[in-house]
Amino acid sequence: MTLPPNTQVFERGWLSANGILFTDAPRSQGGAGPALVDTGYASHSAQTLALVGQALGHRTDLERVFNTHLHSDHCGGNAALQARYPQLVTAIPPGEAETIQHWACDQLSYAPTGQECPRFSFQQLLQANTELTLGAQRWEVHAAPGHDPHAVLLFQPDHACLIAGDALWENGFGVVFPELDGANAFDCVASTLDLIEELAPRTVIPGHGRVFQEVPMALQRARQRLTQFVRNPRQHRHYAAKVLLKFKLLEWQKISETALLQWVAQTPYCRTLHQQLGPEQSLQDWGLGVLEDLVRSGAAQRQTQDEQRWLLNV
Numbered sequence: 001m002t003l004p005p006n007t008q009v010f011e012r013g014w015l016s017a018n019g020i021l022f023t024d025a026p027r028s029q030g031g032a033g034p035a036l037v038d039t040g041y042a043s044h045s046a047q048t049l050a051l052v053g054q055a056l057g058h059r060t061d062l063e064r065v066f067n068t069h070l071h072s073d074h075c076g077g078n079a080a081l082q083a084r085y086p087q088l089v090t091a092i093p094p095g096e097a098e099t100i101q102h103w104a105c106d107q108l109s110y111a112p113t114g115q116e117c118p119r120f121s122f123q124q125l126l127q128a129n130t131e132l133t134l135g136a137q138r139w140e141v142h143a144a145p146g147h148d149p150h151a152v153l154l155f156q157p158d159h160a161c162l163i164a165g166d167a168l169w170e171n172g173f174g175v176v177f178p179e180l181d182g183a184n185a186f187d188c189v190a191s192t193l194d195l196i197e198e199l200a201p202r203t204v205i206p207g208h209g210r211v212f213q214e215v216p217m218a219l220q221r222a223r224q225r226l227t228q229f230v231r232n233p234r235q236h237r238h239y240a241a242k243v244l245l246k247f248k249l250l251e252w253q254k255i256s257e258t259a260l261l262q263w264v265a266q267t268p269y270c271r272t273l274h275q276q277l278g279p280e281q282s283l284q285d286w287g288l289g290v291l292e293d294l295v296r297s298g299a300a301q302r303q304t305q306d307e308q309r310w311l312l313n314v
């Protein structure tokens with residue numbers, strides 16, 4: 001897989017987004033400084049520090065962090081990296097800068113999704129239509145609304161390499177969160193897919209999953225999925241409910257059914273989805289129905305132990 005020089009991808013799974021490390025020379029030596037794009041989920045922070053420390057060597061500091069967007073699985077390691085590297089400069093897309101600055105929990109996605117993200121600071125903004133140096137290469141910053149209204153893409157034109165965040169995966173794209181809030185964002189997803197087609201990347205580093213090169217096929221799959229969601233928004237909402245529950249299972253690995261249903265009852269997005277998808281059922285029964293779907297599809301397993309029902313991540 002051809003990546004631009006000085007680029008290393010940490011492929012991490014679904015709880016933590018992939019991290020992309022650029023081994024630029026330190027600023028003290030005239031380089032742009034080693035940089036990491038996306039920092040994973042909070043509970044994986046120790047692993048994030050270890051991956052960066054091992055790749056850079058313990059005498060070289062990470063100097064820059066960039067986030068494609070501010071979902072908990074992409075910036076959950078920011079705080080730990082800032083503590084480990086006090087000189088670190090963190091750059092975020094500008095859309096939520098004020099919210100992050102004041103850590104306005106109800107406006108950030110962490111409380112509504114019931115996910116964790118330790119408070120972090122930022123020093124710079126990752127503005128669309130600007131460029132930055134990563135791995136001694138010039139990367140373009142493009143706005144990529146849809147999955148997240150404030151997300152950005154990074155594109156290296158000479159190597160036709162795209163850092164896509166959750167705007168495009170090898171098989172689909174991330175939940176279109178603004179749609180859950182009643183905003184129309186499917187058309188933004190479509191425009192972002194058009195932008196990716198225009199950029200014509202040969203290599204895509206997605207937010208989750210392996211690096212891939214069959215980009216036209218991935219775009220075709222993403223558009224088919226989008227068409228399904230546009231025709232049937234309930235299908236998208238149901239998918240979102242399963243994603244939210246699966247994410248917590250990934251975090252907890254094993255949890256009693258009672259505790260999981262308590263989390264469902266406390267999590268604003270789950271409550272909204274219940275109202276949209278099954279208001280005739282109790283919240284508990286609706287939550288159990290989503291769990292049943294996860295078990296049926298093989299994404300979770302049920303176990304009875306000590307007269308309690310448990311759910312296991314699979």
Ligand SMILES: [Zn+2]
Binds near residue numbers: 074147148166174
């Ligand atoms: Zn995301």
